[in-house]
Amino acid sequence: MHYTNCHLGPLAHLQLGRAYALQAGVPILVGAKAPTNGKLHRVSQHSVDEGNRSKAIAAYEDFFNLWKDADPNIPILQQAKNEFKLLKSY
Secondary structure, eight states, X not given: OOOTTOSHHHXXXXXXXXXXXXXXXXXXXXXXXXXXXXXXXXXXXXXXXXXXXXXXHHHHHHHHHHTTTSOTTOHHHHHHHHHHHHHHTO
């Protein structure tokens, strides 16, 4: 799909990725900061649904591809990159 004139299209890919990540059991931090002690509650590797995790990764990659020329200082892009790192670590 091409979203040349609409900012909502790429954001839909990001939200889809977030939904798949949560469905997979990966606790991404949407709209929140990491705890001050630096520790995140991690679900066990055995409880992560790899099918939904793969779909989440693909949706995030679609978002990043659509926003490849975006200003890297946009807060939602920075947040998405942090979420993606967490998602990939599972």
